[in-house]
Amino acid sequence: MPGTVRVVFVDAADGSEVGRTELDAGQLPESFAAATRLEIAGEPWDVVRAEPPTAGEFVAGGRLVLTLSRVQVAAPEDMSYSLPTIYDALPPAETAQAGAGVLFGIHEDDWRQTELLSRQVAAGAEVEAELRAIRRIHREHSRLVGQDDSALRAFDTIHIRRAPLAPLAGADVSARRLSELRRADGSPYAGVTYDGGRSRVADSFAVDTGSFTLYGQTHGDRVEVLCLAPSTGTAAEPAAALAHTMRDYDLVLVDWGSATLWDPAGISEFLAWSQSAGAA
Known part of the structure; x- marks a missing residue:
């Protein structure tokens, strides 16, 4: 035919x-x-x-x-993840404008992995339920892959967080106040990107303190999402300034990956721990 x-x-x-x-x-x-x-x-x-x-x-x-x-298709029980949890929805993004400035880049899975919550939100049932689910994954669905110093923890399931929707409810955090934490020799970021700079997270900001970067989203001067990305710096002043800011706004830091909460007094300890974990 x-x-x-x-x-x-x-x-x-x-x-x-x-x-x-x-x-x-x-x-x-x-x-x-x-x-x-x-x-x-x-x-x-x-x-x-x-x-x-x-x-x-x-x-x-x-x-x-x-x-x-x-095509080799892995069975669900054979799959593993490097993180025990990610946040459900990425924030909306807009096309990055040429010449608008440098964007702070993160991997999309890192969005809201370490963030600050108002104390009233941190003490709520939603946050407790999320932490309980992540701790269960650590107990029942994790294993070490590799040996000695090269060993990494892998997870055979992952918890998708959908709360809290308003992490800073009850705390009127000022973006202008946070910008004062920027290191003296640092240039301001024009926002946040999670796709290598092709787009910018809508209403986003980022502040490099030298020891960590604060980033998130604002509505006017009001910060609605406030996250922290540790870096390799070890300066004591940024940690003290953050602790002071947390006390003023009555904030608590949550590291979702380890399912731990940190008060202002523990911020220096957290930064030291996170930097050593990142270097491992």
Whole structure:
């Protein structure tokens, strides 16, 4: 039948024939130059090689040989995660404007991993429920991968946080006040990005103190989300200034990854611990 192509499927692993069929030319792509994935008997395969590679050739000859590589799909029980928890929804982003300034970059999984909460929110049932779920993952779903100093903790499930929606409820935190914590020789960030600078988190800000970076979102001068990203600095003054700010606004720091809460008095200890953990 004109326009019909006999297709032979070959397993790249051992050269054996997986199957063969006849297909209408319209069911096949114009070319296999781009990466192509097929499903055969419910299993995914990637096309490694097509002979001949273009529709003009295999339609004219009526025959096509596709060499395939089976896609290895991990069973859910075999999957592991480097974090026990992430926050459910990323904040909306807008196209980054050229020349608008340097953006503070984070990985999308790090959004709200370490953040400041008003004390009334930290003491609420929502936060306690989230912490309880993360601690359960540490107890029942974690293991060490590797040995000695190179060992890393992996998790076979991950907790998706959806609370608190208003982490600073009851605390009128000023963005202007936070900007005063910026190190003297530091330039202000123009906001936050989690895709390498292609976009900017809407209404975002970031302040580099030298020992850590504070970042989050604002509504006018009011800070609505306030997060902390430790760095390699060890200066005592930024930690003391943050502790003072936390006392003024009655804030508590939560590190969701370790499911721990820190009062202002423990901020220096937290920064030392987080920096040593990051270096491990």
